[in-house]
Amino acid sequence: MPQLTTSDSLTVSRPFIADWLRALDRCGDRCGDKHLLQTALQQAGLSDPQLGRVGRDQIVTLYQQAATSSGDEMTGLWSRPIRSGALKHLLTTMRDASTLPAALYRFTTFWNLLLDDYQLDLSEEDQKLRLSLRPRASAPTVNRFGHMLMLKLAHGLLSWLAGRELQVAAVGLAFPRPDFAADYAVLFPVPVSFNAKTSCLTFHSDLLAGGVLRSDAELLEFLQNAPRDWIFTGLQGHSVSLQLRAFLASKPPFDAPLPECAAALGLEPRTLMRRLRSEATSFQGVKDGLRRDLALRALLARTQSVEEISQDLGFSSSANFHRAFRRWTGRTPGQIRAAALGI
Structure with a gap:
């Protein structure tokens, strides 16, 4: 692998x-x-x-x-x-702005011309710039993925224009905390709060300093990759568990011991365990999640046998891999591969 x-x-x-x-x-x-x-x-x-x-x-x-x-x-x-072409027009308009705050303002005016059910507001207070998604007169049913995607689109486009993942002061979502709340750590570089008055994204104003400099070729490449580069702006630093996962991923067969991992992250083993508990996970949970996801990716790619995958993931036998995979996913490797083939 x-x-x-x-x-x-x-x-x-x-x-x-x-x-x-x-x-x-x-x-x-x-x-x-x-x-x-x-x-x-x-x-x-x-x-x-x-x-x-x-x-x-x-x-x-x-x-x-x-x-x-x-x-x-x-x-x-x-x-x-x-309609098709709208995002290209949005990105071109934002790229022509002289500063990142000006680009964010253009983001709001663009969407306020198109959205019937929501309005985007931009406000500044205490050296922070806040983008809010406010429902119009008739409050629509909240689409949780839609709210996340609009905030992530703003963050992703600004990060691309800046040439780096921009740090965020706060993210709020206007719906109750879902069972899948942990998934938001994949997308946003700060913890997400729920039951907010409006879904909102807040930046420290000083972190938006600097101009906008992107070429036509870079713009076309960004659009061709959409939505990859604006949803997944940068994953490894979003939480301690993702930093740990990134280190484990660099150490096949992805089973480095706790002391080695803690030292790599500049933490004591006890501190690492405590930080992981605060993120509702554990050292073993992160290792299992990494191996589960690597197994899923390899099974869907269909370039290796199940035996080869189990060996690359450090299992002593295919039987042990099958048991672990079923515990992780509720499915067998064969069922996953068959589903990918539409069988």
């Missing part, structure tokens, strides 16, 4: 995208393609509803397939379709 980084293999739980899948189903009805969702899921290797984890490449494929088929670049997440 090729050496993989955290960003290559990291997954989120299937419930994380549930609101998006419902929106895609409605999007298919709206554009007259009743098979849109089914086709997109099949292309992304997600046709099996029992597949509990979703990888970065699968999210990208699902978005690209759905956006192309529906002609809606926000894939049914808002009441009005966002």
Whole structure:
């Protein structure tokens, strides 16, 4: 198995995208393609509803397939379709701004021309710049994935314009804490709060200093990769558990001992364990999550046998790998591979 980084293999739980899948189903009805969702899921290797984890490449494929088929670049997440080419126009407009705050202002004015159900507000207070997603007169049902995606789009586009992942002061989401709350650490570089008055993204104003400098070629490459580079802006530093995961990923067969990992992160073993508990995980949980996601990625790639995958992940036998994989996912390796083939 090729050496993989955290960003290559990291997954989120299937419930994380549930609101998006419902929106895609409605999007298919709206554009007259009743098979849109089914086709997109099949292309992304997600046709099996029992597949509990979703990888970065699968999210990208699902978005690209759905956006192309529906002609809606926000894939049914808002009441009005966002026609093809809109994001290119948005990015071009933001790139022509003289500063990052000016680019963020252009982001708000762009979306306020297109959205019927929400309005984007930009406010500054105490050296902080806040972007808020405020419902218009008739409060619509909150699409959790849509709210996340709009905030992540703002963060991702600004980060791309700046040439680095911008630090965020706070992220708030206007809905109760879901069971999949831990998945947000994959996307945002700060802990996310829930039950906020409005979904909002806050930056320290001084961190938005500097100009905007991107070429036409870079813009086209960014759009071709969409949504990869604006959803997944930078993963390893978002939490201690992701930093640990990144270190483990550099040490095949991904089973480095606790003292070695703690030293690599500049922590005492007890401190590392305590920090992991505060993130609702454990040392073993991070190791299992990494090996689970690497196994899923390898099974879906279909370039190795199950025996080879089990060996690369450090298992003494295929039987041990099968038991561990079933414990992690509720499925067997063969079932995952068959689902990817549409069997």
